[in-house]
Amino acid sequence: MKIKPTRTSPPRFKLTFLGATSTVTGSKYLVETAESRLLVDCGLFQGYKPLRLRNWAEFPVDPASIDAIVLTHAHLDHSGFLPRLAAQGFQGKVWSTGATRALCGVLLPDSGHLLAEDADHANRGGYSKHRPAEPLYDEAQARKALKLFRQAAWNRTFEPVPGVRATLRPQGHILGAASVTLNHADTTVTFSGDIGRWHDPVMPAPFPLAGCDWIVTESTYGNRLHGADTLESELARVCRRVLARGGTIVIPAFAVGRAQLLLVLLARLQHAGTIAKVPIYLNSPMAAEVTELYERFAGEHHLDREDFALLRESVTIVGSADESRALNEKRGPMIIVSASGMLTGGRVLHHLRAFAPDSRNAIVLAGFQAGGTRGAALAAGARSVRVYGEDVPVNAEVVSMDSASAHADADEIMAWLRTAPSAPRGAFVTHGEPDAADALRLRIERELRWTARIPEYRDEVDLLAAGPA
Structure with missing residues (x-):
């Protein structure tokens, strides 16, 4: 188990990828300074069993050592692990837009209810390998976790942890969805969250990128285009x-x-x-x-x-x-x-x-x-x-x-990246299956001439030194 940073630790701004690597689920990014630990997103792993088992594994850091969470949006692959983390000791504040907070008030209890219902169904049907089958969390734990939420205003800077300034900007996709920009020690990193469509019938187009040193971008449709048909x-x-x-x-x-x-x-x-x-x-x-x-x-x-x-x-x-x-x-x-x-x-x-x-x-x-x-x-x-x-x-x-789909396709992702007022020091391509992520990485390198890489699970990057931690 890692030790929580103290105020005597040397200066740092470290990013660890704890999800959404080689997959579109489990979005979690651990950001550490000399004083604090912050998570951007707290999503459930879904899909293949080896991924789902990560939901049950010991969390890579002590949940009690995490000071705050900032959510990009309410979908369970970005918010659904929160009740589990809270049950394991996390008691910090959870920052989000007002709409995301309201949506999580619906999604998280429902997720807990369904998880408990599925475990009960497995026990009655006798098809689980576990005796008895237990839910990852239940509805009561989800409702308890909702008490940790705090609302952040659009386009207003706030401080989720000491020394880190955060800004949420509209990203389309779903109600309340945002990109998250963090600034610490004169270094800035933007997390795209899920990028919306440019001509979505329901949601407005994503806001342009603010200037930043690093970009963490999703790549769900990084290797394909949506059809021309409506x-x-x-x-x-x-x-x-x-x-x-x-x-x-x-x-x-x-x-x-x-x-x-x-x-x-x-x-x-x-x-x-x-x-x-x-x-x-x-x-x-x-x-x-x-x-x-x-x-x-x-x-x-x-x-x-x-x-x-x-x-x-x-x-x-x-x-x-x-x-x-x-x-x-x-x-x-x-x-x-x-x-x-x-x-x-x-x-x-x-x-x-x-x-x-x-x-x-x-x-x-x-x-x-x-x-x-x-x-x-x-x-x-x-x-x-x-x-x-x-x-x-x-x-x-x-x-x-x-x-x-509510996700931008490859051209739309590239269009959003092109709104950056200047080239970043580098981009990290996440939240995509391996072929989609690599296709987007190549486009970023060839068309934008930015440095881009695809992080692996639990990779660490020193954002101040611009290299592996």
């Missing part, structure tokens, strides 16, 4: 095709951002007569709560009162677990939007079991699918997926819609 037209074609044959469309959707966008587009398409007026169900209590938060923070996105009125008119909210189960007994044509977006948990798994075996139906993947998830397996053509210890045949049509 999400609305792509969605319309799928709906017309599947509904015409009497099928059910199941859309696994991230509860924050994508669910709201998809529901608005579906409601608009029905209102315009572009697709048939069949029942649209939102079966995600969390997504329903998040939609209310989008109304509360109306000034931070493009949706207006007419959009929310159309949602209330067109979409049926599925509340109780009994109503969710009853939905599986219905038959199409109908549309079900349910979380989680990569089929890692939630009510959508029960819909997968109910509707995937029927060839009239369709599973529509609306966004990036991390390696090792059920969503990634379906996108790769898997003809069966394992759900709650059972192999479920997949005869339904599987459609991947990359245009639904």
